[in-house]
Amino acid sequence: MMRIFFLILLTLPAMAQDVAFDTAATEACLATDAPAESCIGLAADACRRDTDGGDTTVGMGACLAAEVAYWDDRLNAAYDALRVRTRAIDAESLDYGFEVPSQADALQAMQRAWIPFRDAACDYERSKWGGGTGQGPAGAACLLRQTARQALALEDDLAERQSQ
Template identity: 35%
Template structure:
């Protein structure tokens, strides 16, 4: 079983969690993202090259098509909702790695994760500061958080795949 696929029990458990950014993903967001992940795996199993990065933005794009989703505030809220899902997925993968890595490997991962959080916050903080002259700053900041968090989750999923080989 590919570790990118979130088991149903875990998906239900993280559905009720709230991310640190106070945005919650909806059941529709989760369904959209889970469908994307499953589609990517089907394509990969068929031997075609495709990256999980194709799923970044899958739920937020749909959200932005809804009434109010195309405003600056709407775009920010849509990307933060999707970010909450990727953050929950990242935490699920992190806990799975904790259970599957040696003590030394996990200590190294924990240190890397702490450094990554510092980097993500600084990088996305810069986006916010750089665009400080307008409301677009919230869009760039939330997009940065989404991309960084989803990319890191995909990285952790890759480590989990290698660990289970």
């Protein structure tokens, strides 16, 4: 996977049994008319409030890592569904004899290019902390934002394609 996620995972053994993570706050927000991006981080915030030691560097890292995993699952589900959809579109184009760029290949290239962008953006965010203890939570929060935004973008694309 990636460097930042592994750093986050290092904090989990100490708190794995004590983290009070629940996606309810995020999912409730997503069910409203609020901008979807405003829902990012709500579950991690609730986790930090509801977890003993949630305000510590380790606690913050564990709660952020739990929400990153939630958004990563959503991202992967949307990506997989889009891959199926774009492959079908590509096959249909070939059946009709159209010579057009492959949507499935373009989706894959986009996602592969996004990963180093995400990593570089979060490396930069962590660098602002100069090696201090805040760099872990800052990097995890960045990873959360980047992953959630990408998941939402892929889900939006999938929803648009399904309505066509």
